[in-house]
Amino acid sequence: MILEVAVLDVKATMEKEFEASFFQAQNIISSMKGYISHQLHKCIESNSRYILLVNWETLEDHVDGFRNSSEYQQWKKLLHHFYEPFPEVEHYQYIAGNPS
Numbered sequence: 314m315i316l317e318v319a320v321l322d323v324k325a326t327m328e329k330e331f332e333a334s335f336f337q338a339q340n341i342i343s344s345m346k347g348y349i350s351h352q353l354h355k356c357i358e359s360n361s362r363y364i365l366l367v368n369w370e371t372l373e374d375h376v377d378g379f380r381n382s383s384e385y386q387q388w389k390k391l392l393h394h395f396y397e398p399f400p401e402v403e404h405y406q407y408i409a410g411n412p413s
Contacts, residue, residue: 314349316405317367317375324397325361331395338391341384342367347374372404 323331335353342348349368356362369375379385393399 314407315369315372315375316407317365317369317402318405319365319367319400319402321363321365321396321400322398323361323363323395327395328355328361331363331392334391334395338388341388341391342379345374345379345382345384347371347378375404 321331339351339353342351347370349370351365351367354364354366356364367375
């Protein structure tokens with residue numbers, strides 16, 4: 314399993330619009346091949362910062378499958394205009410601990 318981590322800095326005053334768009338967009342990502350689960354968290358200290366965590370079966374399911382799909386174009390249209398700056402996405406492998 315691969316964990317995708319994205320820190321999302323949303324333009325100030327657009328938080329509610331972003332959250333509403335994300336509620337739509339999550340249906341897109343959850344329908345993709347290799348998708349396992351996701352979580353969106355809002356930062357307590359910085360009102361316009363979020364972290365998106367997505368579990369994928371493989372790195373290829375995210376990078377090649379999702380990002381090269383027509384569904385990704387819809388995801389981009391719903392969400393990408395909210396970010397400033399555009400988020401850096403990283404991928405992680407599980408090493409140790411309690412995953413639940």
